[in-house]
Amino acid sequence: MKSNHTQKNCSNVHLAIQDTLYVVSGKWKLVILAILVNDGKMRFGELSRHAGISPRILSKELQEMEMNKLVSRTVMDTKPVTVEYAATEYADSLKEVIDAMIKWGQSHREAIKES
Amino acid sequence: MKSNHTQKNCSNVHLAIQDTLYVVSGKWKLVILAILVNDGKMRFGELSRHAGISPRILSKELQEMEMNKLVSRTVMDTKPVTVEYAATEYADSLKEVIDAMIKWGQSHREAIKES
DNA sequence: CTGTATCCTAGCTGATACTG
DNA sequence: CAGTATCAGCTAGGATACAG
Numbered sequence: 514m515k516s517n518h519t520q521k522n523c524s525n526v527h528l529a530i531q532d533t534l535y536v537v538s539g540k541w542k543l544v545i546l547a548i549l550v551n552d553g554k555m556r557f558g559e560l561s562r563h564a565g566i567s568p569r570i571l572s573k574e575l576q577e578m579e580m581n582k583l584v585s586r587t588v589m590d591t592k593p594v595t596v597e598y599a600a601t602e603y604a605d606s607l608k609e610v611i612d613a614m615i616k617w618g619q620s621h622r623e624a625i626k627e628s
Numbered sequence: 629m630k631s632n633h634t635q636k637n638c639s640n641v642h643l644a645i646q647d648t649l650y651v652v653s654g655k656w657k658l659v660i661l662a663i664l665v666n667d668g669k670m671r672f673g674e675l676s677r678h679a680g681i682s683p684r685i686l687s688k689e690l691q692e693m694e695m696n697k698l699v700s701r702t703v704m705d706t707k708p709v710t711v712e713y714a715a716t717e718y719a720d721s722l723k724e725v726i727d728a729m730i731k732w733g734q735s736h737r738e739a740i741k742e743s
Numbered sequence: 744c745t746g747t748a749t750c751c752t753a754g755c756t757g758a759t760a761c762t763g
Numbered sequence: 764c765a766g767t768a769t770c771a772g773c774t775a776g777g778a779t780a781c782a783g
Contacts, residue, residue: 525734526730527659528733528737529729529730529731529732529733529734529737530658530726530729530730530733531733532733532736532737533729533730533732533733533736534652534653534729536736537649538649538653539755540755540756541756543645544642556764556765557764557765557766558764558765561765566757567756567757567758567759568765568766568767569756569757569758569759569766569767569768570755570756570757571766572765572766572767573755573756580740581736581740582739582740582743588765591764593763593764593765594764594765595764595765596764596765596766603739606732606735606736607732609728609731609732610725610728610729610732611645612728613724613725613727613728613729614644614645614648614649614725614728615641615644615645615648616644616724617644617648617721617722617724617725618643618644618645618646618647618648619640619644620721621647621648621651621696621721622643622644622647624697624718625695625696625697628697654775654776655775655776656776671744671745672744672745672746673744673745676745681777682776682777682778682779683745683746683747684746684747684748684776684777684778684779685775685776685777686746687745687746687747688776703745706744708744708745708783709744709745710744710745711744711745711746
């Protein structure tokens with residue numbers, strides 16, 4: 514038996530992979546997440562300087578990550594207004610994916626080296 | 629304790645993630661791999677038609693995948709010459725990563741739907 | 744038949760200046 | 764300070780013709 518997958522399952526799987534890729538790929542999303550996880554909540558400007566991301570990109574990334582519930586955005590009642598971003602609990606659910614990627618990436622580098 | 633990671637570990641992890649991302653992201657690599665895994669070895673032209681990828685892109689993708697030991701390339705002694713591509717055993721090692729991505733992608737879609 | 748060369752387009756990314 | 768507008772460069776991906 515070569516394959517028992519239906520077209521529908523195939524589409525679902527493909528879609529699921531694309532959804533995940535959308536969240537983990539790209540130049541900045543995981544970097545931002547790592548910073549927020551390691552260093553805790555941070556304001557927009559801090560994050561921009563800390564990661565070296567220009568405001569335009571950072572804004573776009575944070576919006577997408579907020580839509581995907583990976584970061585929370587809190588407007589603080591200060592003057593002038595400041596905004597704090599933080600990694601959500603839900604972001605932890607990505608850990609399995611990221612760990613799998615780290616593990617494979619490390620052993621892969623070994624595997625390739627031996628040629 | 630917030631973080632006990634060294635700069636070096638951080639770099640390694642980041643590098644490993646990028647290596648994995650390089651292999652699984654992009655529009656075609658996983659599609660090609662899925663086809664070769666499900667339908668077995670296939671010639672260049674077949675693959676091109678089957679997946680609907682133009683030769684230029686397919687060639688580039690296959691070269692990269694071959695460098696990463698994910699596919700094998702066998703020149704057949706036919707006339708005119710034909711070339712068979714197949715998924716390697718090593719490609720199976722990606723399964724954990726892909727499964728993690730499928731799993732997260734599916735549950736994520738549910739998580740987002742509820743908002 | 745396998746692959747490459749050429750040309751083209753759309754989208755991602757970045758620097759910078761600016762608005763509220 | 765947070766975020767957007769504008770402009771510019773780069774890269775991924777694609778159509779097509781062609782070479783070996």
